[in-house]
Amino acid sequence: LDALVEKSKQHFIKTFNSDPDPLYKLAVEHVESVEKWALSIATNYTETNLEILHVAIWLHDIGQFVTDKLEDHAQSSEIETRRFLHQIGLNQIDIDTIAHCVRAHRCRDIMPISIEAKILAVCDSASHFTESTYIDMARRGLKKDVIAKVERDYRDVCLLPGIQERIKPLYNAWKNLLRVYPCE
Numbered sequence: 001l002d003a004l005v006e007k008s009k010q011h012f013i014k015t016f017n018s019d020p021d022p023l024y025k026l027a028v029e030h031v032e033s034v035e036k037w038a039l040s041i042a043t044n045y046t047e048t049n050l051e052i053l054h055v056a057i058w059l060h061d062i063g064q065f066v067t068d069k070l071e072d073h074a075q076s077s078e079i080e081t082r083r084f085l086h087q088i089g090l091n092q093i094d095i096d097t098i099a100h101c102v103r104a105h106r107c108r109d110i111m112p113i114s115i116e117a118k119i120l121a122v123c124d125s126a127s128h129f130t131e132s133t134y135i136d137m138a139r140r141g142l143k144k145d146v147i148a149k150v151e152r153d154y155r156d157v158c159l160l161p162g163i164q165e166r167i168k169p170l171y172n173a174w175k176n177l178l179r180v181y182p183c184e
């Protein structure tokens, strides 16, 4: 791993380890699963700056562990990303590029524009289909929320062509699972 990526990874692990909430125990597994998706998608976009992408991947959810959990973590993660990258002396252009990826990863009020930001947003959504996010939410009684999340994630992978087709069998499988899941 590149030194900057490694520093970002260590900063994320240290920050999330300081959070006592067991709900977040899967945070590192989540980021690793986003990285796996990113590796498989970025090869199709040779213009991708992989260092920028991987730093953004490690920092995109960090705001969940530094502020009030009700706050939009795209915003709090951007603030923490800028603070951390400035502190370790990264140049302003790279800070802005990484901060954009982090800020836009939820595709809500700000949409991803750069290729690195689009790959992060797509991989973040795609990763939910290949980890335990949805079943964990259903288990906690959040069936309505999780059904809406599956739809949002499936919509957001559209940012890059071909990914929705790849995800489709998983999308259908999760919808079927949630339909018969015994709650609410």
Ligand SMILES: [Fe+2]
Binding pocket: 060, 061, 073, 105, 106, 124
């Ligand atoms: Fe996130």
Ligand SMILES: [Fe+2]
Binding pocket: 030, 060, 061, 124
């Ligand atoms: Fe995420």
